[in-house]
Amino acid sequence: MKFPRRTFVHLATGAAALPALSPLARAQAYPSRPVRIIVGFPAGGATDIQARLMGEWLTERLGQQFIVENKPGASGNIGTEMVAKAPADGYTLLQVVTPAAINAALYSNLPFDFVRDIAPVIYAARLAYVVVVNPSVPATTLPEFIAYAKANPGKINYGSAGQGTPQNIACELFKMMTGVNLVHVPYKGGAPAVVDLIANHVQVIFAPVSESIQQIKAGKLRALAVTTATRLDVLPDVPTVADFVPGYEASGFAGIGAPKATPVDVIDKLNKELNAGLADAKVKARIVELGGTVMGGTPAEFGKIISEATEKWAKVIKFAGVKAE
Numbered sequence: 001m002k003f004p005r006r007t008f009v010h011l012a013t014g015a016a017a018l019p020a021l022s023p024l025a026r027a028q029a030y031p032s033r034p035v036r037i038i039v040g041f042p043a044g045g046a047t048d049i050q051a052r053l054m055g056e057w058l059t060e061r062l063g064q065q066f067i068v069e070n071k072p073g074a075s076g077n078i079g080t081e082m083v084a085k086a087p088a089d090g091y092t093l094l095q096v097v098t099p100a101a102i103n104a105a106l107y108s109n110l111p112f113d114f115v116r117d118i119a120p121v122i123y124a125a126r127l128a129y130v131v132v133v134n135p136s137v138p139a140t141t142l143p144e145f146i147a148y149a150k151a152n153p154g155k156i157n158y159g160s161a162g163q164g165t166p167q168n169i170a171c172e173l174f175k176m177m178t179g180v181n182l183v184h185v186p187y188k189g190g191a192p193a194v195v196d197l198i199a200n201h202v203q204v205i206f207a208p209v210s211e212s213i214q215q216i217k218a219g220k221l222r223a224l225a226v227t228t229a230t231r232l233d234v235l236p237d238v239p240t241v242a243d244f245v246p247g248y249e250a251s252g253f254a255g256i257g258a259p260k261a262t263p264v265d266v267i268d269k270l271n272k273e274l275n276a277g278l279a280d281a282k283v284k285a286r287i288v289e290l291g292g293t294v295m296g297g298t299p300a301e302f303g304k305i306i307s308e309a310t311e312k313w314a315k316v317i318k319f320a321g322v323k324a325e
Helices: 005-029 046-062 074-084 098-106 142-151 166-178 190-198 209-217 264-278 281-289 299-320
Strands: 035-039 066-070 092-097 118-127 129-133 156-160 182-186 204-208 222-226 252-259 292-294
Touching: 035 046, 035 074, 046 066, 046 092, 046 118, 046 209, 046 252, 046 264, 046 281, 074 092, 074 098, 074 118, 074 252, 092 098, 092 118, 098 166, 098 252, 098 299, 118 264, 118 299, 129 142, 129 166, 129 209, 142 222, 156 166, 156 190, 166 182, 166 204, 166 299, 190 204, 190 209, 204 209, 209 222, 252 264, 252 299, 264 281, 264 299, 281 292
Parallel strands: 035 066, 035 092, 156 182, 156 204
Antiparallel strands: 092 252, 118 252, 118 292, 129 204, 129 222
8 A cells, every 4th residue: 555645744743753752751640550660788777768768658659559579689789780781761760879889899790880870869868877886985075085096006896797898998097097996797687786886796886876865875886977078967966077187078978870771851850859858847857867868869879879889899808808708
């Protein structure tokens, strides 16, 4: 069957116009089915709670279920690999946290490239760690602790959630910048390390606020400083490390990512809705309770944070000789 020339030209012109319209149509249709948010860590921790907070908000706003799936293991690498290899359609997202940036330098044979294979969606929160000591340590300020550590080189143990974790790397940066000699005692998770700090088996931890604030308030641990550049609303009387060690900063990050090549319009839609969530009073309050500072912003701004963190922690890992377990 032959088409008249006029009909053929009309059809061809219409077909050529479809790609220009498809991003808008795709954004309007998304999501048309449930979306998974992959968390590379166990349920119940701060990373999991933050992901569920974002998932609940998106579920309410977009009318489809945003379901958190925990895929713990290998310091979050199992979950990251799952998302890196998922279809780039916006239906598999990643809760992006600091270990992903650390792992990029810590592991030499990963089957993915975190910076290349995960597209940033939003920088949800900056996360703080707090330098906590057992009350038996004869130091009530960070300068006193530094002096005590220098007077007792190799005799003070610091705990962490494991080799290559943010707590480990934050303390190694502190050691690098102050010249103190602290002995690393790695644990299989942050909670066991805090338990042993209370029991005085280790003397200091650079602990997530969410894992230590109740013990601080109860007087079981003494907070000397927070690792962020500014003080925290939940610990307003605790100074920053940088107040005494100029230039020190070891904040973490939490946000959402997607597989590379995920349509820009889908990422922009998620970014818009998540920024609205971060402006919500209840969401902001919960993030603050977890020791975070609400951020927000564009995907490009989150990409810059990820790149800077990856470069920074690679230098610390190399200097300290940190090896993956």
